[in-house]
Amino acid sequence: MVMRNSDELDPAKRDIMEATYDAITNTGYSDLTIQDIADEFDRSKTLIYYHYDGREELLVDFLDYVMKQFRTMLPDSAESPQEELETLIDTLLPTTVEEEPFQVMLAMFELRVNAPYDTNCRDQYLAVEDELNTLLVDILSRGVENGEFENIDPETEAELFVSLLIGTRARRLTVYDPEESIASLKEAIQYHIERITATSEGNA
Amino acid sequence: MVMRNSDELDPAKRDIMEATYDAITNTGYSDLTIQDIADEFDRSKTLIYYHYDGREELLVDFLDYVMKQFRTMLPDSAESPQEELETLIDTLLPTTVEEEPFQVMLAMFELRVNAPYDTNCRDQYLAVEDELNTLLVDILSRGVENGEFENIDPETEAELFVSLLIGTRARRLTVYDPEESIASLKEAIQYHIERITATSEGNA
DNA sequence: CCATATATACTAACTATTTCGTTAGTACTT
DNA sequence: AAGTACTAACGAAATAGTTAGTATATATGG
Structure with a gap:
């Protein structure tokens, strides 16, 4: 595990955050699914679950x-x-x-x-x-x-x-x-x- | 079919609108499902589909x-x-x-x-x-x-x-x-x- | 006036579809 | 060999939406 300033996010997490931005821009927040985020994310949906327990935890970070x-x-x-x-x-x-x-x-x-x-x-x-x-x-x-x-x-x-x-x-x-x-x-x-x-x- | 002023809603629809208010008050709009509305509605979920083709049509009325x-x-x-x-x-x-x-x-x-x-x-x-x-x-x-x-x-x-x-x-x-x-x-x-x-x- | 047809308001139970989340594994690093 | 980053494929759960029906009211017509 690379040591990191607590203000910096794991690069994968950072990309998930960016994907979330894109998903919200397209779909809107109100019917945002993990799938929507995964669609904007260039790695797998499973990776999102690897980093986050679920939608709620992801959105806290977001x-x-x-x-x-x-x-x-x-x-x-x-x-x-x-x-x-x-x-x-x-x-x-x-x-x-x-x-x-x-x-x-x-x-x-x-x-x-x-x-x-x-x-x-x-x-x-x-x-x-x-x-x-x-x-x-x-x-x-x-x-x-x-x-x-x-x-x-x-x-x-x-x-x-x-x-x-x-x-x-x-x-x-x-x-x-x-x-x-x-x-x-x-x-x-x-x-x-x-x-x-x-x-x-x-x-x- | 009872004749009705175009401003007045079908009583059933009116009740669905009220149920939608209650559902939004409890759950929020962002993860509002037809089920949530049905839960606040004292008749069946099927009746919602009888009056509305789906969530989108319902929300236009709402x-x-x-x-x-x-x-x-x-x-x-x-x-x-x-x-x-x-x-x-x-x-x-x-x-x-x-x-x-x-x-x-x-x-x-x-x-x-x-x-x-x-x-x-x-x-x-x-x-x-x-x-x-x-x-x-x-x-x-x-x-x-x-x-x-x-x-x-x-x-x-x-x-x-x-x-x-x-x-x-x-x-x-x-x-x-x-x-x-x-x-x-x-x-x-x-x-x-x-x-x-x-x-x-x-x-x- | 009675029998039957038709329409309206409604429901339980079911199917289809979507979304969620897990499992079991690969590849690459240390 | 042990850990990290990652994936495809699958099972579980939730949601959406349909089907096939009931009850009641309202005509229709002989």
Whole structure:
């Protein structure tokens, strides 16, 4: 057995995770079978059972894998809080349908349906939303401090943004054709960001 | 065959829809089988096949049924636009876990996962979101006209509210224990409503 | 008005199909 | 020789869907 950083997955498991992504993208989570995953996996179905006791155990790992990828996507701090906020929005609501961010977004959307029935799942979502919230509180506080943002309450405003982002991501996946732009949804957010951005009185 | 208004369902079908609600509440949509529905249904499984060709046909009707109930929930116009807006928020985000509104909310959340793969489903969500949007545009426009709201853009603000509501409903179901209050999520919305509400300058 | 045909709502029991998960084994490494 | 990564083939279980029927109501018609 090769020694491995606990953050790294066994390469076979990693490939199973990738196959699961592909299966979800094609079939959707709601009628996802081990067979569907095996079909996207270039080794045998038995190997999936060799690594995982069953669907449930696999999905625990998969949820973890997805959440890790989501965290990786989150941008590092930028020049100014306002830029940072806009980068975050653009990252979480990509206009173009690039492979990876789209698959992560879809998987996070689909797996969420387990949360009402599965404590582990609920906790995972609670944790990432908390991280997102913390990130937003930080951005917003700094923005208020340096005068870029109006005198908003960062805690409450962050909570608002988290809900808004989750709702917009859901709508982006379900109500528009994947290829169609989500311009009108993003415009609404942009409109809101401008509202909380301090109007620099130097520029008339 | 008894003549029936096209809006009314065959009583047996109605009972199947109710059983489907119960099955989703217990099992979740993602691994919902006809058997699960039959278990919640007090007549035989065969009767489900007598009325529906299969799971897919049943779910088309069920989505319809859920959407109709959602529309029924939407409140009628109230005294003032601001009150109307707050009533709408309270209706869509009930604090108490009453049976019916909760089941409708859960079903709408769970069935949404089909939208990326099913045009009919996507269209249904697009249509209700459009109705919600129209309702909000109407409330907001009247509020701006009569001076209750700040000079916001009703179209954009409505879009913002739709995303915010969908996101908050999702979080309400997935991140909090059903019994736990959603106070902090609703507070954020309340905070936002107050922000767009005109400060009556007569009150100092 | 009675007998018979037809239709509707429903069921138990069965078959077919899919999906799950195991067994018994290979090939390659250490 | 012992362990790891892997597979084809098979058995078990769950799910889907059908068949062949019953009970009851509603005509039809002599």
